[in-house]
Amino acid sequence: MNHFEDATIITRTEEIKLKLTPQEVAKAFINSDSEFQVEFFNEVAIQVEGWGNPLYSQMQWITESEKLTNGAREIMRIIGEYASKEGVKND
Secondary structure, three states: OOHHHHOOOOOOOOOOOOOOOHHHHHHHHHOOOHHHHHHHHHHHHHHHHOOOOOHHHHHHHHHHOOOOOHHHHHHHHHHHHHHOOOOOOOO
8 A cells, every 4th residue: 555545544433323123133132142141131130120110011011912923922931931930831
């Protein structure tokens, strides 16, 4: 490179806002290792503590949504079973 070409190369840091889609968040979660997923749920618990709304209210709204698919409801059920102290129940 000559002296003039060097003058046209700069380093710039910019702040950008991204609105993540549900698809992007889901894909990031399922493609993460189990340690990341553990950290994710731990962070959700921390965020919920400072939220000011009971989590059960949000879960009620979610389960009453007509947009919630049977597949999504099944995933929620499985997570609940695995998270319970009794462990997984095979029906």
